[in-house]
Amino acid sequence: MSANDLKSGELIRLSSRVSRIIAPNPSAMTGPGTNTYLVGDRDIAVIDPGPDDESHIQAIIDAIPVGARIRWVLVTHAHYDHSQAAVVLAERTGAKMLGPKPLQDHFEDSTFQPQHEVKHDEVLRLGECAIRAIHTPGHIGNHFCYLIEEDQLLLTGDHIMSGSTVVIVPPSGDMKDYLASLELLRSYPLRQLGPGHGDVMDNPLDVVQGIIDHRLRREEKVLKAMQQLRRATLDELTPVVYDDVPLAMHPIAQLSLLAHLIKLERESILRQIEDSWHL
């Protein structure tokens, strides 16, 4: 599939039971836009309904075949670009909202209030189709991936994106959790990854290993910088550790850097004293 196919508003069929519509919210953070997945045939689960955008909500409703209904609106996590349309869609269609409850930090969408909180390894049955919820903390603490078991397709939300690196958002986001949640995916039979942003990816285990390697290389860079500087603030470290990332992305990269520093502090390698980090 070429990048030209990553246009918002079009219904793209990925398998006999899964299709995708991209929301019209492209940006540096969201890539081509948020992917909304429709799973099932008569009873349909909408996974990550996306932002509260009228054209997108209408595109989702228009994609439901005659005789079918949206039974569940399911979210991977309560970030606005994934969950904001949930309450609108549920009100209009009578669907039930499912997913993790948002945390009360200023990053999460408190309009998303699930009627059912999914649990780790819970299997949701939708006619012939089984959707397994997999708890994958890291990006934030209450993040879930959903495995469409018949297709061995894992819908990854913001745990894994195509084409860019996921931001780890402390305090609930956690680098150690993130790496463990990547490792966890090895224990499931996966054929493809359907990310929250970007196109479907083949060879899931290679993708997962690539991300782990990338994170560990970044951690190496943090350690190297600290060995030179001995002590540094977050602002001082960012340009050194992210010298390969455009300046405009540094405020966002700083969240992931903080997550690296917290991980290293927990491993007793670094110590934070007021605003600065010490080796």
Ligand SMILES: [Zn+2]
């Ligand atoms: Zn997110």
